[in-house]
Every structure is written in structure tokens, then in C-alpha cells.
Amino acid sequence: MVRAAVAGIGGRMGSRIAQILKEEDGIQLVGGFERAGHPAVGQDVSSITGGAPTGLLVSGSFQELPGPVDVVIDFTTADASLANLQAAAERKPAMVIGSTGFTPPMLEKARSLARSIPCVLAPNMSVGVNVLFKVVEELTRLLGPAYDVEIVETHHRFKKDAPSGTALRLAEAAAAARGRRLEEVGVFERHGLIGERPEGAIGVQTLRGGDVVGEHTVLFAGMGERIEVTHRAHSRDNFARGAVHAAKWVVTQPPGLYDMQDVLKLR
Numbered sequence: 001m002v003r004a005a006v007a008g009i010g011g012r013m014g015s016r017i018a019q020i021l022k023e024e025d026g027i028q029l030v031g032g033f034e035r036a037g038h039p040a041v042g043q044d045v046s047s048i049t050g051g052a053p054t055g056l057l058v059s060g061s062f063q064e065l066p067g068p069v070d071v072v073i074d075f076t077t078a079d080a081s082l083a084n085l086q087a088a089a090e091r092k093p094a095m096v097i098g099s100t101g102f103t104p105p106m107l108e109k110a111r112s113l114a115r116s117i118p119c120v121l122a123p124n125m126s127v128g129v130n131v132l133f134k135v136v137e138e139l140t141r142l143l144g145p146a147y148d149v150e151i152v153e154t155h156h157r158f159k160k161d162a163p164s165g166t167a168l169r170l171a172e173a174a175a176a177a178r179g180r181r182l183e184e185v186g187v188f189e190r191h192g193l194i195g196e197r198p199e200g201a202i203g204v205q206t207l208r209g210g211d212v213v214g215e216h217t218v219l220f221a222g223m224g225e226r227i228e229v230t231h232r233a234h235s236r237d238n239f240a241r242g243a244v245h246a247a248k249w250v251v252t253q254p255p256g257l258y259d260m261q262d263v264l265k266l267r
């Protein structure tokens with residue numbers, strides 16, 4: 001039985017993951033934490049997952065987690081996840097990180113910490129989006145440079161980072177298919193007299209509003225026709241189930257930094 005703890009257990013993703021862990025075979029919830037001062041700290045986890053009291057209390061930090069833990073599933077923030085990965089590298093549980101907003105130096109640091117433990121870090125844990133990464137790469141290659149690539153992402157009003165980690169990964173996939181790096185060709189803002197669209201640009205636009213769980217559209221616009229590919233998440237369940245699947249997988253792997261393409265064998 002895999003013993004899992006959830007970082008940010010009171011959050012939108014953390015709470016759903018904790019609920020799914022209660023139903024899942026082969027893995028069990030043995031702890032969860034929020035930062036010190038969060039109202040959930042010291043409460044029974046059933047206040048988050050529902051059901052009868054379990055005697056398991058929400059901790060105030062990674063270090064205060066009770067008992068042995070095989071894997072920590074972390075959907076918090078990039079800063080918090082990096083600090084938790086540092087703690088995991090010392091204490092040795094594996095990690096699954098879904099937080100987005102990692103800068104390139106933060107990713108480098110994560111890669112170096114993951115030399116000590118196996119860690120899955122992925123901006124999107126749904127099967128559909130991970131297949132979309134492959135499809136976008138292939139469409140970009142097949143359509144060639146005559147088709148302009150634009151990515152539009154829409155999320156709920158509470159999301160803190162922009163563009164979404166998924167939109168950035170989609171843009172990276174398109175850039176890679178053209179043998180370019182996103183830093184060279186990405187266009188993240190348009191306003192004013194900006195002139196004609198630069199050849200080879202990859203546009204990424206962000207919309208925020210209401211309770212939209214997550215939508216990503218990749219537009220391939222040519223002269224006289226266009227293709228649009230859209231992924232819509234109906235709920236957070238596919239992300240949460242993907243994270244639990246990744247947790248069961250990662251505990252069987254040697255140290256290293258992995259993503260969902262590895263977990264889903266899409267590489």
C-alpha cells in the first residue's frame with residue numbers, strides 16, 4: 001500500500017485529491033498539510049474530505065507530517081513546491097508536483113533536487129491535455145510555417161499565474177516542432193500599434209473569469225483556412241486522478257525528474 005500525503009490539502013486541487021485517495025485501491029491518505037496559520041491546520045482531514053472523523057489531523061508544515069510517507073502530492077505554488085521538494089529530498093518520500101509558475105531557474109533547481117528522489121512535475125495531469133501536447137507538435141510540423149500558431153487559455157478568476165503552465169507547455173511544443181525555443185518566438189502581449197505579425201511568432205493569450213476550470217485552444221491560422229484544437233476540463237477530477245496515478249507510478253521509479261508524458265508512456 002502506497003502511503004500518500006497531500007500538500008495544500010485545503011485547496012481546490014488538494015481537497016479533491018484527498019477525496020479521490022479515500023476511494024482509490026493500492027494507495028492511502030496518511031497526512032496532509034497547509035502552511036502554519038491556515039484555518040485547516042489541526043482539524044481532522046474529514047473536515048476537508050467529508051465522511052466520519054479519521055483521527056488524522058492537518059499538519060502545519062511538511063516537517064510536521066506524521067509517520068512514514070512514500071509520496072507527497074503537491075498542488076500549492078511553485079515557491080512552496082520547491083521548498084517541499086527540498087524537504088522531500090532530505091526525508092526521501094517521492095513527489096508529484098502539479099503547481100505551475102516555475103521559472104527556468106526554479107526548474108533547474110527542481111531537476112537538481114530530484115537527483116535524490118523520484119519526482120513527477122507536470123503542468124497538467126489530464127490524459128487529454130497530455131495527448132494534446134503530442135497532437136500540437138504533430139500539427140505544427142505537418143502544417144509548416146505558413147500556419148500561424150496562437151494559444152488562448154481561459155481559467156477561473158482565482159488563478160494566480162499567467163499564462164497557465166499548460167499554455168506555456170503547448171507553446172513550447174509548437175516552438176520545438178519548428179526547431180525554435182519559446183523565449184525566441186513567444187508573444188505574450190499585444191497592445192497599440194504593434195505592426196504586422198512577425199513570421200514564426202507563437203502567440204499566447206490569457207483570459208480570466210468566473211469559475212472556468214480550464215480551457216486551452218490552439219489555433220493554426222493559414223490563408224483561407226484554419227484549424228482550432230480545444231481541450232475543456234469539465235471538472236478538476238481528471239487532474240486529480242492523473243496526480244494519484246502519477247503517485248502510484250513514481251514510487252516505483254529511480255530518482256530523477258519526470259513528467260506526465262513519462263507516466264502515461266507518451267514519450
Ligand SMILES: NC(=O)C1=CN([C@@H]2O[C@H](COP(=O)(O)OP(=O)(O)OC[C@H]3O[C@@H](n4cnc5c(N)ncnc54)[C@H](OP(=O)(O)O)[C@@H]3O)[C@@H](O)[C@H]2O)C=CC1
Pocket residue numbers: 007008009010011012013014033034035038075076077078080097098099100101122123124125126161165239
Ligand atoms: N498540474 C495540473 O494538472 C494542475 C495544476 N494546477 C496548479 O496547482 C496549483 C494549485 O491550484 P489550486 O488548487 O487551484 O489552488 P488553491 O489556492 O485552491 O490551493 C493551493 C493550496 O495550497 C496552499 N499553500 C500555499 N502555500 C503553501 C505552503 N507553503 N505550504 C502548504 N500549503 C500551501 C494554499 O493555502 P493558502 O490559501 O493559505 O494560500 C491552498 O490551500 C496552481 O499552481 C495551479 O496552476 C491546478 C490544476 C491542475
Ligand SMILES: O=C(O)C1=N[C@H](C(=O)O)C[C@H](O)C1
Pocket residue numbers: 100123124155159160163164165166167213214215
Ligand atoms: O490553476 C488551475 O486551475 C489550472 N492550472 C493548470 C495550468 O496552469 O496549466 C492546469 C489546469 O488548466 C488548471
